[in-house]
Amino acid sequence: MKPSEQRIAEGILFTDFYQLTMAQLYFRAGLHEKQVQFDHFFRDYPDYGAHKAGYCISAGLEWLVDWMQEAHFGSDDVEYLSQQTTRTGQQMFADDFLDWLARNGTFEGITLHAIPEGRVVHPNVPLSVVQGPMIPAQLLETALLNYLNYQTLIATKAARMHHSGRGRLLLEFGLRRGQDKGANAGARAALIGGADYTSNVGISRILGYPPKGTHAHSMVQVYMALGLGELGAFRAYADLYPDDCLLLVDTINSLESGIPNAIIVFEELRRKGHEPLGIRLDSGDLAYLSIQAAKMLDAAGFPNTTITLSNNLDELVIWQIITQIKDEAPRWGVDPDHLINRLAFGAGTRLITSWGEPALGGVYKLVAVCNEEQWVPAIKVSESADKTPNPGHKNAWRLYDLRGKATADLLSKEHEDPRQMDRITLRHPSDHSKSRILERAELSEIEPLLVEIIHEGRLVVDLPSIEQMRQRREADMDRLDPGVRRLVNPHIYHVSLTDGLWKLKQSLVASALDQSQ
């Protein structure tokens, strides 16, 4: 794509066509400046096939905000739309509508509340809430979903890998397997969710993290083709980077060639006063090979060099490697905990694509319309009750039990404040038979989740740094019940409605069904 084309394809036209056909309809009906509210939420945790998440990590907001502040209808965008024709060859978008778009087609009237990046989030709780005039609010849908769905998906996958890797160094290596420039968003989300660093140089630069990486198999091959062999390659690398010497040992054979050659070079380095960094294994039985590598490195006097593992790692593979090391290492005379502590994990394809569930099903649903200065909650009566969005203006709260662990997220009507309630009825969002009552004394804290980010087009908060997002994620993960956090068959976290919101929803469903008769 040429730069001039990129400017077009990533600006205000980074949207679905139906947003524009609907916009003209609202304009023609005089509804274009009517105030509306859309909620953005996901309905289900990522389900990776063999396993399913019990939480997600929100991410993507800052890039959405950046886009909103840039996107507008330029004269060439309007010109392009004026050339669109109907089946009978007439101009599809009328000039008066296009004039309005050119003057008003920005997000200057939008107010955005959102759950900040890095926080633990759950299904059916709005991650973002958009209020504003009909056309801009509707036009925002596609880009908002694009930005928030993907980064939340990847931050979640990274958090799971960080968890299964017991907090050992996690490196994001997925640039070559992402979707075009979307790989940059994936690297950012991985850092928010749990990766410590990324190999992606551009993203590292703009986010202020040092990029990571050493060398590829090709470097060893070059030296082999020149007759200098793997040892020659390792020596050249160690000469140039004596204090950062991490060698990829599996180009020929890890145990018979790579690790012995690495040890020769490590010994040479140490004689010159440098400590080697470690080795990387990128193929084969990584659990077995890391035990053998540890044994060989220990015996050679390098008990603390890093052993970095890569090759299709995800949270289950990492878990399996660690489990096997725990079981097997003692039989080889290797201390398993010491070995695990020296591991690092490089995650490419399966992190950047969220392997097993490559999309988050976030949706953007109309929940309220302001009619003659009165907000009217809106409802969509789908085929199934559990897909019916929760209507109207709402607040989202997190309830912590006396252990300080999150016990439920609660959606209330706008003016309800559960902090003022002595007892709180938590109703299941769709199943009328399920509810529970919590006494205020059973709770240590009730925390509002949504923060006003943009007020009528103006950014009204200081957006956090990536480091602050990471700290927020760690704090939220600590306050998650271990049963919710676990990798497989997690306990299902409760997302509930107050009694007031539940009753509103039921009455709207009933009247929508009436209306459809």
Place this chain on the structure above:
Amino acid sequence: MKPSEQRIAEGILFTDFYQLTMAQLYFRAGLHEKQVQFDHFFRDYPDYGAHKAGYCISAGLEWLVDWMQEAHFGSDDVEYLSQQTTRTGQQMFADDFLDWLARNGTFEGITLHAIPEGRVVHPNVPLSVVQGPMIPAQLLETALLNYLNYQTLIATKAARMHHSGRGRLLLEFGLRRGQDKGANAGARAALIGGADYTSNVGISRILGYPPKGTHAHSMVQVYMALGLGELGAFRAYADLYPDDCLLLVDTINSLESGIPNAIIVFEELRRKGHEPLGIRLDSGDLAYLSIQAAKMLDAAGFPNTTITLSNNLDELVIWQIITQIKDEAPRWGVDPDHLINRLAFGAGTRLITSWGEPALGGVYKLVAVCNEEQWVPAIKVSESADKTPNPGHKNAWRLYDLRGKATADLLSKEHEDPRQMDRITLRHPSDHSKSRILERAELSEIEPLLVEIIHEGRLVVDLPSIEQMRQRREADMDRLDPGVRRLVNPHIYHVSLTDGLWKLKQSLVASALDQSQ
């Protein structure tokens, strides 16, 4: 991401850090301008879990070429690299290396051969071949894989959906579920592979296809919240777009509300002299609902309106819908073929993510190094023989049998021309026991696959239009054996080596193993 950051993250630093550490090593060793060759290929067809592809469709090349022509080390990129430090706090990249990069860090010395976009391609055949000085050739790896892997993956998925949908209209709807701006690349690849149109406005604009889409559930909800109901929403839409009236009928209940209301509006349209376009179904049992919709529309005198289906469609879901219509429609008095001919398919998440296999495992392997004016084939001896790349300069050929169907792809040494051979020995790339012999008389055509695209930095071909790529795909699909084309358990297409290339590979493997002793 802010525009200034985007420029950084998508330029020459859109790469993995190890490309730069290796580059400095080659510079220091005096190897930086040594001529090398890398082959790019994938090892396996996408395996979607329940099914596996029998072919891929190449895509992404033009955007890679565009990137290569723009990317270079600006003074700020060099400044950034000069600030990178080692573990001991010293400057990681030396000034003389950075000076060289600033002057020579472009792709002006690169020659690129590739299989053009839109062609059927198979594992282990180079999709692209890069020759040039060591540093630029190595630096190109990450971006090349990023651009070509993803678009090839999506073009392949689109081709499968086009095939299972029997060529009925296929619309790409995935923008909200792609990876950030990568969704634009996905939409482009879908058009190359088999989608007829996309809802993505920006991509439609730059590629010259009309964007497609009508309205969302939210439009119906707005009218319901205003007390005007679904019928009011449909009427408003029909008034504005009388010749392009396609109505989404499942906001309340497709059979009891949406379709009856659509028919009322269609009748009103026809009285005003307009023919309605059709309906869209986005939830529920799409096979059953489309039969019922056809029955109702037929009875009302609209036997030719389109029925567009959407909601998590992929090639198996489409196949199942068509199969069920074939079986069930006659029992409802609906002609199945007539119904199938009026269907259109909208594909979002599962197309843009290549659901089931969200990454193509394309790799970039060093296959030759020029040492003192002599090209030396390079080899990487991996753990398994089938992962060992085919060494040296090669040509790639497609062999057609007397039916005109492709029977095998053949890799030869550079100066071998199978068109000059009376009989061709086709050897399995790794299994010495497998070979077959084809007489020239058994073949109708032997076609070279690789085309020179860039000669020493200069584009030397007119890149084809998307429409030309689509035609090329159709022609290649026609020349594929139906057994290779089928959706499930495809016949495995043969990719073979000439006897000459096979012998070269064996001797290199043997000497690499010797060298490692």
